[in-house]
Amino acid sequence: MTSNRKDPVLVILQMSGAYDALNTIVPYSDPHYQDYRQVLRVEPEAVLAIDDKVGFHPSMAPIKDLYDQGNVAVIQGIGYPNPIRSHFRSMDIWHTAEPTKMGMDGWLGRAISDLDPNKENVLTGVNFGRGLPRALASSGVSVASVGGLDQLGMLTGIESQEQRIEALDIFARMYSPMIGSGATNDYLSQTGLDALKGADILSTAPGMYTSSVEYGGSQFSQWLKNVAQVHTAGLGSRVLYTGLNPGAFDTHANQPVALSKLWADVSAGVGDFYQDLKEHNADREVVILMFTEFGRRVQENGSGTDHGSGSVAFVIGDAVEGGLYGEYPSLEPDKLDEGDLRWNNDFRSTYATLLEKWMGLDSKPILRDTYEQFDFIKS
Secondary structure (H helix, E strand, O other), X not given: OOOOOOOOEEEEEEOOOOOOHHHOEEOOOOHHXXXXXXXXXXXXXXXXXXXOOOEEOHHXXXXXXXXXXXXXXXXXXXXXXXXXXXXXXXXXXXXXXXXXXXXXXOHHHHHHHHHOOOOOOOOOEEEEOOOOOHHHOOOOOOOEEEOOOOOOOOOOOOOOHHHHHXXXXXXXHHHHHHOOOOHHHHHHHHHHHHHXXXXXXHOOOHHHOOOOOOOOXXXXXXXXXXXXXXXXXXXXXXXXXXXXXXXXXXXXXXXXXXXXHHHHHHHHHHHHHHHHHHHOOOHHHEEEEEEXXXXXXXXXXXXXXXXXOOEEEEEEOOOEOOEEEOOOOOOOHHHOEOOEOOOOEEHHHHHHHHHHHHOOOOHHHXXXXXXXXXXXXXX
């Protein structure tokens, strides 16, 4: 008996800058919330209520619609031991899954190595954005990292397949002499060859793509469109990564305007991407993880919020058993973590769930330990 099930794909959306968890999933009925957020609070009538306690920020309507369809898991109180309020170190912890030491490689890089142990596909992992996120970096693993699909590829003007192969061969001879002259040169030369191949293959994706979905004009929305183009082109990519540029959600000032605009843009992009997948009958083979590096202080600073601790993450997809997971951190003054939301579930539990229950991988060698798993992936 044959199966029509396609390989599961994981899309990671990194919301850099640390969105304010308290005004993202809003505890609108908690009197402490009203006290802490005299200026920045979201009024109860504006909240997109999940139940009589919490709800989505009003700019997150497209994601709330997906929640109502049962396709969004809200991971409350997510964080890691001994919270650090540095953007760089905290993001590094999320990328390497190593809270207690400086990790050398990324958790997704290790996952890609397990997904493609024989290095048969240079596009198993693809990133859209500036540079290569550390989450995807791992020794011996090549990941295509590009700024967009427009005018991508060094060989896009060569239509003949024979000429393209010949041109790639020329570039291969440029890099090949470095191989065998040391581990660093081996890695750099192989990465250079794989980057050339990957860029050339990725450049074909837009030509194979049609859609009635009109994405917004923001860079994030266009990167999500690129993710859809690569996935629907059937290039065998299993891990696709993109997000907002560094610092986007760092709302120390002018938070009401900035947070509303950011969540409107992100939510619209996610909604469009989901509809695009459905249009291509690809919605059942993709799960999205959306995260940020930490939460923000419970007490507002006037017009914004400063770096905090416990946060909230989202897992989205047709394969997701929607609902609230974890406990919303208490706002009781004596239960805060030095003025922050106290995290109550380790982010690696979410990673382990995605690796094992969605991607079909053994999470222990990737995360270097065993973690309790959620039930947000449908069986």
